[in-house]
Amino acid sequence: MYVMLWRIDAGDYAGALEIGRHALRHGWVMPLGNRNVQTVLAEEMADAAQSALLAAAGFDADLLLQTLDLTTDLDMPDQSRARLHKAIGAVLSESNPASALNHLNHALQLDPRCGVKKEKQQLERRLRNDSR
Template identity: 70%
Template sequence: MSLSPARQHRQRVQAEQAARQGGSVRHASGYELMLMQLGEDRRRLKGIQSTVKKAEIKVEVLPKYVPWVDGVLAADGAQQDDVLMYVMLWRVDAGDYTGALTIGRHAIRHGWSMPQSFSRNVQTLLAEEMADAAKNALMAKADFDPDLLMQTLDVIGDLDMPDQSRARLHKSLGWVLRESQPVAALNHLQQAMQLDERCGVKKDIEQLERKIRNAS
């Protein structure tokens, strides 16, 4: 279901106004309406067990949130916005990694947190979800842009998270770069190993070291 151009414009304006308000964004009627929409879509997703089907539904519903997201980002809204946090996660699941990272960067800059039902903080969720997206693509023999993982590393910076989570990101980056940039791949796999000895990259490191030795 797509919104009419008039509704899209109205939603974006509401988002900008809400984001610029001095008080809590929660008092904005536009935000309340978006939370209602979010609740409706979350209930729909909760009734489905298939991960593939859920991803398809997320692709279908995400366009409804674009004007709101664009409005908040355009206004550089600093108030916590749970709608954007769900959209960030859904964008990863739907394969819109660039869109997810755009929200992630904004959320981290303003110190936002994930909604109450989440146990992970923003940076941990982003690191793990992007690492898993790359891993799943490789397992499906599909390409994954290493720049997306480099951007993720940049977004999370030195923020606190479990070492295992950061290791997962370096591991996926090492795997993605194995063929095209073996030296860089080795560096990321070694970083993963330093962070988490049990992350399962020992053989990958040995193979890459051998490959680099033979090439030189």
């Protein structure tokens, strides 16, 4: 399971997702930790996306959407799931603002303190202005 984390750290997100998919399918657990595989995968992918955005580098939204798809029906803390939705909203904000707003709203429902209120207001304003 460390290889999954190393791949994320090295920027091989598709490889990390493949390992995560296999681990979830076969019931693997994280060694020495209090987080389960789906939580680690969701949090680490979300953090990688946020870091890429802060560095003004792109991040493939499809990787985050695949992560969400893999972890949707699995148990994890609401804060972790909100973090993933927040990252998806941030990545999609330029290319698909309506979908981004949906993800930010979902993040806010899961964790009211997840830090998306300002981004949500900006997207709502932008969508209102675009519809005029």
